[in-house]
Amino acid sequence: MVLDAIHDWPVKDDVSSMEYPIFSLSKNPDTRIRTYSRGGKSIRVIPSAYGAATVFDKDILIYCISQLIRAADAGITVSRRVRVDVYPFLVGTRRSTGGAAYERVVDMCRRLKGTTIETNVKTNEKEQLEGFGLIEDYRVTSWTKNQKGALELELTISDWLYRAAMDFDILTLHPDYFGLGQALERRLYELARKHCGDKAWWEISLPLLLEKTGSSQRPSRFKQEIKEIVARDSLPDYRLFLDETARPNKLVVMTRDNAKLICEANKAGKLLWVSAFLQKTLKNVA
Template identity: 35%
Template sequence: MSHRHPRRSEREQLELFRALPGDLAPRDAQDLMAYPFFSLAKTPRTTPIDFRSGDVTIRVEAVAEHGMATIWDADVLIWAASQIVEARDAGLRTSRLMAASPYEILTFIGRGTSLRDYQRLRAAFDRLQSTSIATSLRQASERRLHRFSWINEWVERADGHGRPAGIELIVPDWFYRAVLGDALVLTIDRAYFRLTGGLDRWLYRLVRKHGGRQPHGWRLDFRHLHQKSGCLSPFKRFAFELRDIIRRQPLPGYRLSAQADASGRLLLAFEPEPCGYPVEPLVLSGTPAIVLSGTRDSCYQEPKPPVTYCAGTKKRSLNLDSNVESNIDDVGPVQSRDNIGQGRAP
């Protein structure tokens, strides 16, 4: 009489990959940078994200108990991508089953290591595991959808005194293949983890991804950006917050500005920061004392926050090298105008 063997769990079928030590370069998956996969709000979101553009379909669903995975929770996936790529480049065997201590993950993503930080990390794991994604990205046909969660499962280990000793998690095959695929991962600035605003973080990832090979920058229509963000705020509010980001200049490595095309549409223009040295907030002429101009306010101070200026600004063009799907259909050939910051408000 034959005996039926119990089916092994996914965990038992995977070889454990232990996190590599050291200060690894942070790397992000380009698909996650370019499309709306995460909530940008700090309050729990359960309203689904529905995004369609060309043959790309994305639907993100959340449960009321945990809410949708946020762009801050995505830091865990940046950690995972960085570990997988580093190990692959070193000739080591990688796996979807990953093990690390909470301390290693928290320090990598620039968080504290207190009990409260660890509790927030656990909540992030819960949101990543309970958020459901269905997408046609990287499928053979746009009619075929790949369904998964950001974490298939996770478990925390404890020592004999009940203190956290480590975490094991399984990332989905869709994410794992995206990270291992050629040219599907980009290195990001570590200063990204210091960005506190959800829209700031989303915009940096989009700008970093869509910068492509354009040394003189690139432009995107405000309404197209609103669509790609997946946020719930109305366009008018989104445009206000986007202009505030342009005013603050928080994105590491990039300079932002607003431009208007011939039809009056407001565009976000960005280009790599070429020199990286901020303008001094106070520049004196060398006279023995400060000399005012007679205007209502003193005019020897630069506006705050300081913006980096370098000579030789060039016209920005569409990123035709690596982002055809996001340029041709949504922006079209834009006639260059040098009225930066003077575009008509939406």
């Protein structure tokens, strides 16, 4: 199918890739074999020589999944094979539309195709050990003048992701997700959306958060970066707080819907606890 050039599109992401650290946060080619295992579920990420697919490479998968769901909702026949007009993709994911951007899209496809995922995590209630690339194949159908960048391309997303999309094992992301410029910020938003969701708050220890983000940083550097992200307060939908009174330290994620937050905190008998975090926000603004 062809993905139409649209602008106000609902941003959809599959739950499994939000939960597990599949995508690299590294700015440099990441050729490490990474394994994450918890609760009987395991993910092994095996990159190619080009390096593992990054959280920014994931944008093209989010774009494809979102448009596939939109088309299916409209009664259009869809398949894993899609054709993407690159300019609308760049605009829709808030990327530069300069010449080098079209070359970077080809590199994204190389990393997505070359990264092998081996997992027993199920999509659509189907559990089995699988090994697959994030995209099965890709083909540039229209090149830029210098023959290095893609104006249009076709790709086939993995059956694993396609099953998740077609059976609505997905969540809606805030469009401002694409405005988050740091990989860890994006990963924190994914985890917040997955675990906090429609709840008022969610807590996680920093050691477990380090695992779930897939970060390769030392714990001390990871904590410092978390502090910087908390101070910037740039995530859509959620506020982040670092609870250094807890042992081990915790990241606390709270909805930006203050009315809901106060209501739920009052019901849970945690109004003072929530208020203490909100007062920190007011002090920082002042």
